[in-house]
Amino acid sequence: MTATTATVRKVAANTSVRHYLARVAFGLVLTIVGLLFALPLVWLVLAPFDATPSLSLQWPDWTLDNFARLFQNPYAMRSIGNSLLLGIGTMIIVVVLGALAAYAMSRIRIPGRDGILYGLLLLSSIVTGTAAMVPTFQIITSLGLINTYTGVLLVLAGGILPTVIFILKDFMDSIPKSYEESARLYGAGPFRILRDVVVPIARPGLAFIAIWTIVQVWGNFLVPFILLRSPDLQPAAVLMYTFYTESGQADLRLISAFALLFSAPVLIIYFVVNRRYGFRFHGGIKS
Incomplete structure (x- = not known):
């Protein structure tokens, strides 16, 4: 009876660990996907205020000249x-x-x-x-x-x-x-x-x-x-x-x-x- 209880507890512990790892992996995937969607939006907000914008994401050299030219x-x-x-x-x-x-x-x-x-x-x-x-x-x-x-x-x-x-x-x-x-x-x-x-x-x-x-x-x-x-x-x-x-x-x-x-x-x-x-x-x- 004791061996059976220990086996059940071990299976439950393994299941809990797998469930936890699956949730962590799912969270990482969602984070990566969210970043892929967020990066273009961050560029859209920052690049207009950059004196020398590029296709890469960078901290802008703040200016309003782009809007003045526009x-x-x-x-x-x-x-x-x-x-x-x-x-x-x-x-x-x-x-x-x-x-x-x-x-x-x-x-x-x-x-x-x-x-x-x-x-x-x-x-x-x-x-x-x-x-x-x-x-x-x-x-x-x-x-x-x-x-x-x-x-x-x-x-x-x-x-x-x-x-x-x-x-x-x-x-x-x-x-x-x-x-x-x-x-x-x-x-x-x-x-x-x-x-x-x-x-x-x-x-x-x-x-x-x-x-x-x-x-x-x-x-x-x-x-x-x-x-x-x-x-x-x-x-x-x-x-x-x-x-x-x-x-x-x-x-x-x-x-x-x-x-x-x-x-x-x-x-x-x-x-x-x-x-x-x-x-x-x-x-x-x-x-």
Whole structure:
């Protein structure tokens, strides 16, 4: 009996040691991964204030001359405004049309509905912006929308809508139909039900879609680069491509300062919306 107890204790001790070592190894892995993600963020914060920034992480020689040079560029601040215009414009189009389409797909029993949703999501993932750029350019040219925000907004919104409908449809499915039936008993019409019943409940999903859309548009380079010709209309993601020195090298002083300003609006929007609405994400299609 004593030998059995000692064996049990030994096995328990070995198990405890292995569990402890596994936790330590897991913690080390998470620390290394966290550092890999943190180093670029530290560079983003420090490099703009360095008189001689480089691609390596170093303690900066503190200066504000990089921002002074950046503000002398006549297109820098305008490009951030252009990015905001494209991001907010695309967000409005996507949220409105996506909410209406997702609500209709959720409430109307269409034959093959789930297949249509998966097909739209699959095609939007396979036929990326790069693959569809030539026909897209031809269509926008034939419509006379080259070098206009209208053409860029249509292309950006069209590429994002399938994923938005797929996500929002699940939020609409989670809303009990009894709420809408109660509203109908009091004489509410379809659009009033959507506005006063559905939208307030699906608000976290709409907030998530709004932020996700702005992020997708904010860093989009290819579409505005191809469809916009005038420097006055170019967004920040395209303008950053032009920051070179006279010798043809990347101007890290301008790039680092502009990158910090470029990332600030999205972070501000995210924290404001998250504080106001919060985020809850539910995936999949409910039958």
